[in-house]
Structures are given as structure tokens and as C-alpha cells.
Amino acid sequence: MQLCAARALLKTPLTPWRTRPKFGAVQKVLTKPSAESIKALVLRGPLPPSFVGFFGCKLLRLILTVQGLGAFALITLGVMFSKLGTARSVLRPLIRSQLAHAGVRLLPMVLFLSFALGLVVIGQTVSLLSRVGANEYLGTVMVTAVLRELGPLLTALLVLSRVGAANVIELATARALGEVEALEALGIDPIHYLVVPRVIGMALSVFALTIYLNLCALASGYLWAFLQDVPLKPGEYVQQIAGALEGLDFVLIALKTCFFGVIIATVTCYHGLAQPLRLEEVSAATIRAVAQCVILCVMLDALFIVIYLVG
């Protein structure tokens, strides 16, 4: 009899000590698992070993992420408009702080990058264009490659790496430490206080930094062309650029850069705030956020290329 009891005990899987309820807290399991717990299991649980299960789980994660991101973006948009005039004295300093973090403090890095970009583009194209006697297309190359594509995308990636990643860590830590709940207890909407200033600040920062990067890249492009003895006067270079630019360029560059900022802010805030995280999960959330930002920015860029081609 004792042997049977011992065998039964051995067959019983033991609960790990960490997951056991504490003394005084006899916790009863709710009859139905919540939707959040199922979602968390799909999103963060281990991937199944089978081929079909692996891809099925990946597909489910993709759908849940798209759904979550979409819902979060719509909620943010709703809060932004419904609380347009609320607590301006609190939000203005937060937006200014975001502009300083994601804009002004990144300016030296952006200027260095633009200087290097001018060198890379002009250094490579001058030798090619000189060989075929097409130096008059130097400005066109700068507009097509730098102003329209490389400038906005590089700025977005720079803001993402310097500010976006820090955003996830900051917000996820605040959530894990209960600061977000403290905001709710004070009747402060966390989306309004934490997300809206970041979205506005990053959209304006990416836009402004792109303008600086583009202007500086154009100047450094001419400098490198001058150093390589290209027979091109500054006036001709400016005329080439002005000739290559269209009215649509200004609108699309402004829209594209603002959307890049919105994407970076929304995705990083979503990964920092939307799910309850433990401190040890913050790094994984940061990696996910950065990867998704890069993918979404590139996809948006591709969409704008299509608009250019059609327009």
C-alpha cells in the first residue's frame, strides 16, 4: 500500500518552487483562462518543435502583433484628438524634452553622417559620371539618392537606434515598476502622458533632422566634388538640384519623415507599454521593437517609392 502511494507520488509532477503560491495566499485558478494569458503564451511562449507548428505559431504571432500595433496606433490617435486641449502645461514640456532627446542632441551625429553620405555618394558617382561626361547629372543623383531615399531612411534609423531603443527600455521599466499604474491611480491617462508627447516629438524630430541631413549632405557633396576637381560651379550645382526637385518632393519628404517618426514612437511605446513585462523581458521586447520598426520603415519607404513612380 505504501509502495503504491510512493509510486503515485513519484509520478506526480512537482510544481517548481517559484510558481507555488505563498503561505497565506491559497490562490484559486479562475475557471476560464483570460484572453491576455492565451495571447501572452502565443507571443512569448516557446515555439513548437514541429515544422507546421513552428510556422503556425509564427503566423499567429504576426497576426497578433499586427492587430496589437494597429489597435494601439488607433487608441493613440483617438487620445491625441479627444484630449487635444487637456493638460497642455504638462504636455508641452514633455514634447520639448522629446524634441531635445530625439532632435537637438542627435544633431552632431546627423551632421557627421551627412558629411560621410556626401562623400560616399559623390565619391562613387563622380568617377562614373566623369567617364561618360555626364557631370551635369551630379545634382540629379544627389536629389534622387540622398534627398528622396537615403536621407530620410538614415535619419529614421539613427533616431531608432539612439532614442527608440531607449524608449522601450524606459517605458517597459516604468511599467514593470508600477509607475504606469501609479499614473492611472492619479487619473492620468498613460497614453496621453507617455505616448502622445513621444509621437509628436519624434515625428517633428525626424522631419527636422532629415532637413539638416539633406542640406548638409548636399553641401558636403559639392565639397567632395570640388576636391576631386570636377569642373562644376556652385551656381550650376544648385541649378541642377533645383531642376531635379519637384513640388511633390517637398510634400512626400515631409510626410515620409513624419510617418517614420510616428512609426518609431508607436512601435516602441507599444512594446514598452502594451503588455505587462517583467524586468528580465525588457531586452527581448527592445529587440522585437527595433526589428519591427526597421521592417515597417522600409515598407513605408517602398510605398512612397511606388507613389513617386506613379506620381
Place this chain on the structure above:
Amino acid sequence: MESARNSNRRAVIELIDATIASRRAPGTVAVEGVDWTVEEEDFWVIGGLLGSGKSDLLATAAALTKPTRGTYRLFGQDISPTYDNECLTERLRVGLVFGEGGRLFNQLTIWGNVALPLQYHQATTGAEGEMDERIAALLETLDLSDHAHHAPSSLGLGWRQRTALARALTLKPEVLLLDNPLAGLDPRHARWWIDFLFQLSAGHAVMDGQTMTIVVAVDDPRPWQQPGNRFALLHETRFTLLNDVQEFNVLESPAPPHGTDLL
């Protein structure tokens, strides 16, 4: 006379047959079958062991989380079905002080932390002109004036906990909920807290002499014994109303020997 006064008191928080889910372990019940009415001017002391669900109960009482079952009323308004801005006015009448350092915002100074609710709700509360005076008076009363421009992380637990109390009092709430305010405090700070909360309950100058309804969730209820205080126990997911602090003796029963729960 006393009973006539009591019968006129309004219910400020009502939980009827409520089941509250645990926030730490999603999918599990923290407390169930809660029938609890907090009336104005009450001083409630909720005792319970670590992990017994005190924080979950307070979060529900402060309208932060909704009960998974049952009814929840705040100032007579049933706000169980939806938690939106419609009940913001009611929620602002309840102050919540978190334990373990009060969950202050580390990017703000002590002044910034205390001023934030007033700055954010300026339009709602109409307290635009008197903000600086209000914050200064609060910091002075809670002996925080010298630390006003320090970061929370540079202060000890006792001062951070006081800052959390000041932050909760900024909007002059009618009800104050405190989650384990004495945890980790030295006897001097602990004595200050008990005396100050009793003063607040009776009507303190910093609250313009208005009496307050106070609910304190604690591990050790013995220091909170005072005539007129009401007691409740959270134990093994049950919420039990007690008549006297002596009935908390169940909390002192020894823990089961390690490993017996496996068998």
C-alpha cells in the same frame, strides 16, 4: 445620537459579492466573495499575510481594476461595466498610496511628483492659481520642503513613502487608500505615519479640516488599534470582517513546515 450620526453616513466604496483576480499571477483569484462597504469617515484596517491579495483589493477599491464578478460602486455609482473618463470625477475623489516606495516618477523631482496631479487636472479641479501654495503647504506639513528639488532615487524609503502620500493628497481626495505604508520603515517614521493618518481621519489643516475616509492594508494590524477603527482580515482568499484587532491572531499561526504542501 451616535447611531443616528452613523445612519446618515454615505457609502463611498461598495463591493458586493465581488471576486477579484490576482494581478501578480494572472488567471488566479486573489479574493472572492467580498461584501464590503466603506462609509464616509470610516477608518478601516485590512490585515493579511504577504501575498494575501491586499494590493489587489485596494486596486479594485480605487477603481484601477474591475472585479471579475460582483458589483462595485464608488460614491454610489456603479462603475463595474466600464472604466472610462465618465467616472474620472469619482476616481479623483479617491487617493491611493502604493507601498514599497510609493512608485514615484524618477524623472521628476519631489516637487514635480507632488505637483503632477494638480498640473494635469488643473482644468478639472479649477486649482490654477493656488497650485504653488498647495504644494508648498503639503511639503511643509510632511517635512519634505528640504527635499523638494531632489530626485526620488536620492532619498530613503521613508521620505519616498511620504512623497507618495503628499502626491495622493494633492487633489484633496475624500478617501485615502494606503497599501502597506509602514513596510520597511523605522519606528520613528512608523509612529509619524500612524499619528498623521489618525489626524487626517479626524480632519487635518492641510485638508482644510475636512474629515477623511481611510483604508489601510497592513501586514501587522496591532499598531492601528484605536476606538472606532474597523477591521477586516484577508486570509486564504476570504475577506472577513472582524470586531476587534485581537481576532487577527490567525495571522500568527506558524507557517507549515517546508515541503508539507507537496504531500
